[in-house]
Amino acid sequence: MANAIQFKVNGLAHSFDGDPDTPLLWYLRDTLGLTGTKFGCGVGLCGACTIHKNGDAIRACITPVSSLAGTEIRTIEDIGANGLHPVQKMWMQFNVPQCGYCQSGQIMQAIALLKSKPKPSDDDIDEGMAANICRCGTYQRIRAAIKAAAQEPA
Amino acid sequence: MSAIENVSRRGFLKGLAGAGAFVLGACYAPEMLWGQQSNDARTDDARTDADKAAFHPNVFVGIETDGTVWIVAHRSEMGTVIRTTLPMVLADELDADWKRVKIDQAIGDRRYGDQNTDGSHSIRSFFDVVRLSGATARLMLIQAAAQQWEVPASECKTDLHVVVHSASGRRLGYGELATAASKLPVPTKDQVQLKPKSAWRYIGKGMTSYDLTDLVTGKAVYGMDAHLDGMVFASIEHPPVFGGKLKSVDNTDALKVSGVSQTIVIDPFKPPPAFQPLGGVAVLANSTWAAFQGRKKLKIDWDNGPNATYDSDQYKKELQETARNPAKVIRAQGDVDKVFTPTAQTFEGEYYVPLLAHAPMEPLVALAEFKDGKVHAWAPTQNPQAVQAIVSSELGISKEDVICHVTLLGGGFGRKSKPDYVAEAAVLAHKVGRPVKVVWTREDDIQFDYYNAVAAMYMKAALDSNGKPTAWLQRSVFPPITSIFDVNAVYGDPPHLAQGWTDMPYDVPNLRIENGPAKAHVRIGWLRSVANIYHGFAVQTFTDELAHRAKRDPADYLLELIGQPRTIDFKGVEYPNYGASLETYPWETGRLRRVIEMVIEKSGWGKRKLGKGSGLGIAAHRSFLTYVATVVEVEVNDQGDIRIPRVDIVVDAGLVVNPEVTKAQFEGAAVFGTSVARSGEITAKNGVIEQSNFDSYPVARINEVPYQTNVYLVESDAPPAGVGEPGVPPFIPALCNAIYVATGKRIRELPLSRTNLGKES
16 A cells, blocks of 8 residues: 555554544544544544553544554553553542543543653643543542552552 | 433323333332243343343342352443442342452343433332342342251351351352252242341442443443444434424435445434434444544435524523413412512512533444344443333334343433434434444534423512511423423423422422423433422522521521421422332431531531632532532632632432442532533524534533532431432532622522623723
8 A cells, every 4th residue: 555554553553544534533443443542522622532642642533544654552452451550540549430431531641641740730630631521520539540640650 | 310200201102102111110129020930031132141140039130150140230330330339239138249240231121120220219219129139049049058958047147158057167159059049939028138237248338330440441331332243334414403304415425425335314203202313314334434524415405393493592581581470380388479568578589590411421322233123222321221112113113122232321411311312223223234333423412412401490589677588489480301202391390390499498488389381492301410400509599699688697597498307298289209209208308407517517617718709608409319518619710710629518318328439429410510500501593502512512621620529428327319410409509609709799590601700890
């Protein structure tokens, strides 16, 4: 495929030759079967589809596959694949999830936040997490879990 | 969302083929639950792992010979952890080791009794049923061991997952006893003894979600994640106006989109809409994205129908005008008119709450397959029996031939009790002969909801020289939920009037409670707390206004209006009490007083030093049989931005089965209430809903919600009551009452985004 787009998902090489406007979200979910990344709004407003591109948190629903050449994509399925990440551990310890649908995105966003702010203040958490909606209202526990995870060795 | 509504739904659904799903009452445990034979007639695709286990004394539990205990969760999991909590109750009575319990999610099946997971009643309706189920299995295991040891059963008891003969020290594991137990007759209910409270292992202590690890690793399977090989994806363009119909469609460009295979017209509903598909044009494709893209290329001409002129601004004025005029009396004592004389000191207030959308994080989605005359559907549904009913009605097959597999729900809040979206998938699958997954966009979700009713309330009180009411009139007007089952319904039905309106708890000598008519122009439906939202807002805001007018402390004043502890007498009044009997769940003002007194103490009411621009507000409300008092602290800056540093909530929900999870429900309710208060508003122009995604219908984010919510549960031996919904109603007026203290601005209309809370320049 001359025009195929090459990138990695969770360490594995992939080549995409479909409609280059296809959002990464649907490639992950419908083509690769990686359904841990969720569809919530389709326009980058809710954060349910948050994944990592080269370590940065981005919204898969507004990221066309055409923009991914040469990048490394990481999804929730790869976080904790070899033992739970401290953020996931604290999510469990603080009983964060209710319905849980947004939590893949919340966890991906929290991991990215802790990378840039290893000891986040309340303002850092507000700023870092405000793009991720939780309709069940687990925010208080999300905040507590992030602070606790910041105390853990990464 | 109350149990009794099932009864009213049943009445309205009588004409529909699918009415049968509602026949089983929530509190009813069918006799067919009991006995091994209960499931034997079922085909394999309708049997659970519990059914298939060596020992399955009733429909809720099965024990394998290796000791694995299957417990059936027949309620839907949308975040309340009910899928864990009810099985945990059963495991407690069984003396089962939780580590050896596997949860088996039930399909829709009338043998479980009611499965509609709404109305905050799963625990209260099924606590006794699942306890009895577990205790029955335990008794049979004891009998099997006694038989084997040739000792009286009375000498045997259970310890964790084993039967023990204390005198001889012999022990047999549950797995070892399963086959022998399966050969015994199932005891009758009166032969079964429940554990005393002192012997409870799990009840009252609680358990974290069975699914917790899956929820943090992306492995949890929601409806959105359901998959069948060979499935096609569908996105549906619905009529933009409720009740509209397709005139013509040009699909030429849609079919040119790569991946799109075909378009299918779905017929409009036949009034009343109930849970039928809205109709429209479905685009089928080999991926969700292709279906979305194809749909954008449809060229459609619509007949917008009878609601084409619906304008929510105009409608608001109509509701408010109706509320100012005498209406249907639903409860009265004394004579308010005799007190409302021209010379009397009176005070009036008008309150307004707009239409609200549910917006669960997972948009509506369903996967269906039609094969060999049967439909299999995988859906995030709160009500799999309603799925059976509507699919059977749409396709003309029997309900038993609709197998509804219940996935995890990415939020529900009442929306997923209404299975129109599952019916769409079934109709399409039936037409194309392949599995079809219907995916709603967020825009579809917000524009084609069953909205929480818009409501206008009018309040009037006559006051004595101390500012205490001597007469109280309250009148609400809202398009009723019953309008989706009966196009002529315009008055509130008793179960919804009962939600914080008929049961206004103040001890006032002259009282009149009224309800006026309103015609619906959109689908109205249950949303977390339902009518309690607008009723609670009006009553608790008006009360606060009267307190400030009388220069009284609002908490003291509230207690004074409630009066001395008493049981409210509903003689001669239609008060369904959330489907519960008034003997078991009386309306006790003493319990409301107690949560208020406790929240005064816990919140430091009257003692906390607050800065300029800050305020505390209080409100109390009983809903879903649970008594809640809430104090909210708010800060409002000069620009009118609000912060909510702290919330204190005291809850008397009777016996609390899973306390940590219960606290989380009230934390979540404060957030849900924040969304309603700050920005919850659906409006319409020319019949078209003006909001479409989280930009135009914002819900609260981490930087906008209460920073610290403290939840206190009252220790109680009263029977268990609801916990999913009751936190929402008092939160909203408590917040608005706090805003009044902070700014001097009285909020009589929601949402807050309609009011400039900043300092006027």
